[in-house]
Amino acid sequence: MLEIRNLHKAFGSLEVLKGIDVDLEKGKVLVIIGPSGSGKTTLLRCMNLLELPDQGSMKLSDRKLEFKSGRKLPTREVTELRKRTGMVFQSYNLFPHKTVIENIMEGPVIVQKKDRAAARAHAQELLTKVGLADRGDYYPHQLSGGQQQRVGIARAMAMEPDVLLFDEPTSALDPELVGEVLRVIKQLAQEGRTMVIVTHEMKFAADVADHVILMDGGYIIEQGPPQQVINNPQSPRAQQFMNRIA
Numbered sequence: 001m002l003e004i005r006n007l008h009k010a011f012g013s014l015e016v017l018k019g020i021d022v023d024l025e026k027g028k029v030l031v032i033i034g035p036s037g038s039g040k041t042t043l044l045r046c047m048n049l050l051e052l053p054d055q056g057s058m059k060l061s062d063r064k065l066e067f068k069s070g071r072k073l074p075t076r077e078v079t080e081l082r083k084r085t086g087m088v089f090q091s092y093n094l095f096p097h098k099t100v101i102e103n104i105m106e107g108p109v110i111v112q113k114k115d116r117a118a119a120r121a122h123a124q125e126l127l128t129k130v131g132l133a134d135r136g137d138y139y140p141h142q143l144s145g146g147q148q149q150r151v152g153i154a155r156a157m158a159m160e161p162d163v164l165l166f167d168e169p170t171s172a173l174d175p176e177l178v179g180e181v182l183r184v185i186k187q188l189a190q191e192g193r194t195m196v197i198v199t200h201e202m203k204f205a206a207d208v209a210d211h212v213i214l215m216d217g218g219y220i221i222e223q224g225p226p227q228q229v230i231n232n233p234q235s236p237r238a239q240q241f242m243n244r245i246a
């Protein structure tokens with residue numbers, strides 16, 4: 001489903017990704033962990049072209065892109081690739097002046113030109129799935145952070161993407177609200193959704209991941225099943241990281 005080769009990204013003279021390879025099969029969950037500043041979010045943002053890589057290639061479902069520094073991608077290519085991904089942001093990014101159900105319908109109606117009634121019915125289904133069936137007419141500020149993030153997840157799913165991307169989905173939440181969001185993500189994993197998740201929640205990562213990538217300094221320093229990377233890391237640098245956060 002997703003195949004990334006030799007991905008490089010710099011911000012000015014700061015090299016943030018230094019040659020990243022990723023493979024992800026349909027229906028699997030990839031979790032990206034690593035110290036702050038190691039490039040996790042940048043890698044995730046490259047996956048839906050919120051950041052344009054400088055070098056390397058990416059294949060997502062049926063689309064393949066090659067990146068070269070200084071070369072802009074055709075807008076159509078970017079749009080086609082974005083359609084195949086759905087992003088859940090750290091800070092929810094809901095439209096404050098729209099109701100919950102309107103937030104979820106926005107993409108399907110405006111971008112996909114879906115019929116409003118069909119979009120509303122689908123949005124309602126998704127709200128039920130994230131446990132908020134009775135909150136469609138609320139405004140975001142009337143919801144808790146955990147509820148807003150669950151709306152964020154429903155909104156990402158409304159576009160029916162091939163891959164869901166989560167950028168530290170619980171790091172803006174009060175501790176008591178983290179569980180409800182992680183439970184929704186876990187349920188999606190069990191349904192066989194293809195997902196990439198950047199997180200600092202190690203117990204959750206160990207629980208939900210099929211494959212874990214540990215990044216440091218713009219490189220993947222270890223990868224494998226969670227039992228290895230999280231519970232029994234092989235390389236000294238990976239051991240050091242896991243010991244530090246344990």
Ligand code: ADP
Nearest residue numbers: 011014016034035036037038039040041042043
């Ligand atoms: P992580 O998610 O692992 O904490 P990031 O991918 O957010 O790491 O950031 C990696 C590095 O890239 C950091 O040094 C960060 O300051 C820098 N960085 C991220 N985005 C930008 C940007 N838009 N412009 C300049 N520097 C950036």
